[in-house]
Amino acid sequence: MMVRDTLSFSWTAIKTQPLRVILIVLAMSIGITSVTILTALGESARLYIVNEFQALGTNLIIVLPGRTETTGGQPPLFGATPRDLTLADANALYRSHHIAAIAPISVGAAPVSIRGLEREVTILGSTSALRRVRHLSLSKGHFLPEMDIDRTLSICVIGQTIKDELFARQQAVGQWLRINDRRFRVIGVLASEGQSIGVDFDDMVIVPVASAQALFNTQSLFRILVETKSKEGMYKAVDDIRELIKLRHEGEDDVTLITQDSVVNTFDEILVALTLTVASIASISLAVAGILVMNVMWVSVTQRTAEIGLLKALGATQRQILWLFLTEAAMVSIAGALSGLLLGKVILLILQVSYPEFPLYLPMWAVFSALAVALLTALIFGVLPARQAAKMNAVTALNKR
Numbered sequence: 001m002m003v004r005d006t007l008s009f010s011w012t013a014i015k016t017q018p019l020r021v022i023l024i025v026l027a028m029s030i031g032i033t034s035v036t037i038l039t040a041l042g043e044s045a046r047l048y049i050v051n052e053f054q055a056l057g058t059n060l061i062i063v064l065p066g067r068t069e070t071t072g073g074q075p076p077l078f079g080a081t082p083r084d085l086t087l088a089d090a091n092a093l094y095r096s097h098h099i100a101a102i103a104p105i106s107v108g109a110a111p112v113s114i115r116g117l118e119r120e121v122t123i124l125g126s127t128s129a130l131r132r133v134r135h136l137s138l139s140k141g142h143f144l145p146e147m148d149i150d151r152t153l154s155i156c157v158i159g160q161t162i163k164d165e166l167f168a169r170q171q172a173v174g175q176w177l178r179i180n181d182r183r184f185r186v187i188g189v190l191a192s193e194g195q196s197i198g199v200d201f202d203d204m205v206i207v208p209v210a211s212a213q214a215l216f217n218t219q220s221l222f223r224i225l226v227e228t229k230s231k232e233g234m235y236k237a238v239d240d241i242r243e244l245i246k247l248r249h250e251g252e253d254d255v256t257l258i259t260q261d262s263v264v265n266t267f268d269e270i271l272v273a274l275t276l277t278v279a280s281i282a283s284i285s286l287a288v289a290g291i292l293v294m295n296v297m298w299v300s301v302t303q304r305t306a307e308i309g310l311l312k313a314l315g316a317t318q319r320q321i322l323w324l325f326l327t328e329a330a331m332v333s334i335a336g337a338l339s340g341l342l343l344g345k346v347i348l349l350i351l352q353v354s355y356p357e358f359p360l361y362l363p364m365w366a367v368f369s370a371l372a373v374a375l376l377t378a379l380i381f382g383v384l385p386a387r388q389a390a391k392m393n394a395v396t397a398l399n400k401r
Contacts, residue, residue, distance in 0.1 A: 020296045021332055027292045028336025028377075029343060031285035032370045036344030040362040042275030047361055049267050059100075059234050060133065060260040063093075063224040063241060067254050083254050084220035087149050087209065092248055093226060096240035098233035103130040103225040104149065106212040112205060114166050114177040121162060122204045123179060125212020133227045136201065141173040141188030144208060152210045156184040159202040160192040179205065180215055234259055279366075286373055289336070290381035293329055297382050322383075329382030330375055337374035341367060 065085045090104040106125035111118050130136065131143045143157055156177070163172045175186050184207060193201040213219060228237045238257050245255050345362070352360045 021335075024289070024293055024296055024332045025336040025339055027289035028286070028333050028374055029340035031289045032337045032340025032374060033344045033347070034285050035279055035370055035373075036341060036362065036366065037347055038278040038281075039275060039366040040344070040348055040360055042271065042278050043363050043366070044358065044360045046268060046271035046275060048358065049271065050264050059228040059231050061226040061228065061234065061237060061241065062258040062260075063226060063245075064256040064258065065220070065223070065254070067256060083249050083252065085224060085255070086219055086221060087213075089245060089248055090221065090224050091149055092244050093224070093241055095244060096237055098228050098230075098237035098240060099226055100229045101129040101132050101227040103127055103133045103227075104209050105130075105222045105225060106209050106216070106218070106220075107222045108212065108216040110180045110215060112162070112166070112177055112179050114175070117166050119165065121179075122200075123212055123215065124204050124206050125209035125215075126206060127209055129227075130206070130225070133225045134201075136193065137191040139189050139191040141186070143188050144206065147208070150210050151208065152214055153208050154182065154184050154211065155187045155208070157188040157190060157206040158186055159190050159200070159204045161200075161202040162205060163189045179207070182211075182215065184211075231261075234261065286377050289333075290377040293333060293378055294381040297325060297329055326379055326382050329378040333374045333378030334371065337371050340374075341370060 063085065065083065085104075087104060090102055093099055093102050103126050108123050108125075109120055110123050112121040112123075113119075126144070127149060128144045128146045136143070138157075139160065141157070144155070147153065156179070158166075158172060158177075166172075166177065167175065172186050172189050176183050177186060178184075184205075190201055190206075207215070209221075226237065226241065228234045238259060241257060242253060242255070246253055249255075348360050348362060
């Protein structure tokens with residue numbers, strides 16, 4: 001029996017049992033749709049979060065005051081407060097040959113007002129290097145100029161939301177606004193950045209770091225952002241930073257260093273595991289579909305006993321009978337898988353239109369895996385009924401016994 005004959009015979013058998021075929025296709029398509037949607041949501045969440053962290057900057061190291069670690073025993077009664085990071089600490093990091101730019105960060109909240117309009121705003125103090133480190137862009141004006149890190153200057157760069165709310169349709173660049181009891185001249189307006197990892201530059205005012213420290217009457221820094229010259233030099237820079245800070249902090253290793261790669265890799269691993277987990281849970285519906293395939297095939301074998309006997313009487317071997325029924329199960333399952341993929345694509349398209357800010361992505365490996373799993377399910381659950389049909393005695397089958 002040729003392959004073409006096997007496919008033709010199976011197709012003819014499928015057309016004679018439309019209700020059973022519809023049940024198998026429906027069950028398989030529901031399973032494939034579930035796997036497709038959940039895999040796409042998990043993979044899209046992974047890519048979204050990874051891209052958000054990568055958008056923070058290139059070859060980025062974040063220096064935080066205090067050592068984040070778990071130790072045994074009672075906490076210390078004295079000296080529990082971590083040593084502050086200062087502008088002098090930030091300046092000292094330039095001794096490392098692996099560092100390209102350093103942006104010290106001072107953060108606080110203060111009322112910002114102009115001509116009777118006032119609102120509470122996040123004030124971020126930094127230097128001109130912040131634009132490079134965080135890949136910020138301007139819609140108008142200029143960013144903070146290059147100057148001594150400890151110099152105070154009454155200038156600021158505002159986010160797009162601040163510009164729209166306080167200046168409306170007026171020109172913002174060149175205007176003066178008041179932060180607390182001090183006046184600052186607007187020298188630039190940031191292009192709309194949106195929110196990234198909880199940071200909204202659109203709703204922020206950026207001032208020189210020394211000016212921010214004077215506003216909030218503090219000498220400490222919130223953190224220090226460091227950009228390295230290359231990805232290879234990132235971990236060498238980590239060692240340099242740790243040594244330089246220890247020299248300045250009386251030998252104490254009292255800072256936490258977070259590399260961009262470590263954060264991205266950690267979230268990537270977590271979300272890959274989550275994606276595989278939800279896809280596995282959705283695959284349970286494929287097992288249910290497989291059981292339905294097996295039950296329908298059992299009924300089909302029982303009702304086609306005479307047909308099987310005739311094929312055997314004409315010389316069909318056990319192997320050929322086995323492949324006839326497995327081919328029938330595979331064709332129906334693949335039809336269900338294709339229907340499920342199409343339905344999944346339609347649902348994902350509807351979700352994309354409903355939530356355009358969250359890009360949905362269905363990886364090709366998920367498509368091929370869904371088809372492969374559907375085919376494998378059909379073969380595994382269809383093999384028992386097919387083997388029963390193949391082992392039938394021709395005379396007994398013709399007599400329908």
